[in-house]
Amino acid sequence: MAEERIEDRLKRLIVRRLFLKIAPEAIGEHVSLIDGYGVDSVSLLELVVGLEEEFGMSIPDEEFSLKHFETVSALAAFVRVRLAAG
Amino acid sequence: MRTHATGSGLVSVVTLTHNKLEHTRRCLPSLLGTAAEPWELVVVDNGSTDGTPAWLAGFKRTAEGAGVAVKLIRNDRNAGCSTARNRGAAAGAGARLVFLDNDVALRSRRWLAALGATLAADRAVAAVGPKLVYPLAPHAIQCAGVGISRSGRVLFRGRGEPRDTPAFNVKRDVQCLISACVMVRRDAFEEAGGFDEAFNPVEYEDFDLCYRIRSRGHRIVYDPSVEMYHFESVTTAGTPALPNTGLIIRHGLLFKQRWRHMFANEDGPADEETRWRRRRTGELAEVTELPVIDTARHVGVPAGE
Numbered sequence: 001m002a003e004e005r006i007e008d009r010l011k012r013l014i015v016r017r018l019f020l021k022i023a024p025e026a027i028g029e030h031v032s033l034i035d036g037y038g039v040d041s042v043s044l045l046e047l048v049v050g051l052e053e054e055f056g057m058s059i060p061d062e063e064f065s066l067k068h069f070e071t072v073s074a075l076a077a078f079v080r081v082r083l084a085a086g
Numbered sequence: 087m088r089t090h091a092t093g094s095g096l097v098s099v100v101t102l103t104h105n106k107l108e109h110t111r112r113c114l115p116s117l118l119g120t121a122a123e124p125w126e127l128v129v130v131d132n133g134s135t136d137g138t139p140a141w142l143a144g145f146k147r148t149a150e151g152a153g154v155a156v157k158l159i160r161n162d163r164n165a166g167c168s169t170a171r172n173r174g175a176a177a178g179a180g181a182r183l184v185f186l187d188n189d190v191a192l193r194s195r196r197w198l199a200a201l202g203a204t205l206a207a208d209r210a211v212a213a214v215g216p217k218l219v220y221p222l223a224p225h226a227i228q229c230a231g232v233g234i235s236r237s238g239r240v241l242f243r244g245r246g247e248p249r250d251t252p253a254f255n256v257k258r259d260v261q262c263l264i265s266a267c268v269m270v271r272r273d274a275f276e277e278a279g280g281f282d283e284a285f286n287p288v289e290y291e292d293f294d295l296c297y298r299i300r301s302r303g304h305r306i307v308y309d310p311s312v313e314m315y316h317f318e319s320v321t322t323a324g325t326p327a328l329p330n331t332g333l334i335i336r337h338g339l340l341f342k343q344r345w346r347h348m349f350a351n352e353d354g355p356a357d358e359e360t361r362w363r364r365r366r367t368g369e370l371a372e373v374t375e376l377p378v379i380d381t382a383r384h385v386g387v388p389a390g391e
Contacts, residue, residue, distance in 0.1 A: 018361070019357075019358050019361050040362055041330060041331040041334040041335075042239075042240070042334060042338075042362045043361075043362065044331055044334070044335060045334055045335045045338040045339070046239065048335050048339070049237075049339070049342070061332075061336060064332055064335065064336075066331060
């Protein structure tokens with residue numbers, strides 16, 4: 001069985017953590033999370049907590065940048081880099 | 087922290103400024119309408135560059151002419167909220183401290199007396215906060231105390247609800263208060279170690295303080311008999327799109343790590359209730375008047391009491 005795409009895992013995480021009333025697959029991978037789905041500073045904190053739990057990764061202060069959280073696509077690329085870095 | 091002799095009836099109101107002069111000069115003068123109560127104002131300026139220090143010097147003369155002593159402390163740079171508030175508290179002489187942001191304006195003329203009475207009524211109560219309302223009519227609730235969910239999410243109780251919503255007209259214990267306006271017994275504040283400078287420059291320092299106070303067995307109470315105006319989120323600067331995001335994440339993680347053993351076992355709000363909703367809170371220029379009320383607001387009692 002193929003491993004689930006990181007993008008799809010992120011969509012489920014976003015819907016669950018932000019209590020969005022939409023299906024995960026309805027999230028556009030290149031749509032702004034801020035403008036399209038109401039992501040704000042506080043919900044970004046919950047996404048970071050979710051990333052730690054879902055992917056077992058932590059984000060050092062110096063690695064945090066809003067640009068990684070602009071879209072699902074950007075976030076997936078960031079997650080891949082962090083996972084590869086161990 | 088330094089412990090010093092304090093005036094028993096005196097209240098030291100500690101306010102920080104860091105630019106945002108347009109709010110400071112709208113809010114601080116309103117405090118001179120406070121009903122007779124011995125109080126002093128300590129203003130710590132965190133390196134403002136917009137003319138705030140000069141304005142404060144003029145305001146000090148006005149306030150002292152009205153019988154309110156003012157101490158001005160100037161930091162050359164932004165020392166952070168925790169450091170500056172601790173410094174202001176140490177400079178004050180009151181046995182009770184009020185931390186008041188420069189975007190909070192007077193609504194209840196008897197605010198100091200009423201909050202002080204709540205502290206005096208029960209030694210177990212170490213801190214008390216008012217009902218904060220939006221400056222823009224009809225003055226909906228901005229914050230009626232703070233709830234923390236079992237996973238550490240923050241809820242501003244009542245935010246956006248009508249001001250007289252019965253559920254928020256009840257004096258009750260709360261998990262936290264925001265530092266926009268909170269009265270604290272000095273001895274409890276010092277026992278807790280004041281604001282933790284690990285949370286400089288800002289974000290979560292107030293919730294951390296509340297947990298340190300409560301972890302020592304003290305209570306924190308929301309008192310809706312007092313109402314104050316609060317312009318939301320102008321005290322600290324940030325990016326227009328997502329203010330203070332990096333700090334909220336870093337300090338939010340620290341707060342969760344430090345206090346999970348408490349909030350995970352408390353009856354806080356459900357996670358879903360804590361979702362932050364964007365609100366149009368009103369720009370300063372839109373607020374033409376900030377009516378002051380003279381009488382205590384009616385306060386309900388919790389069911390069963």
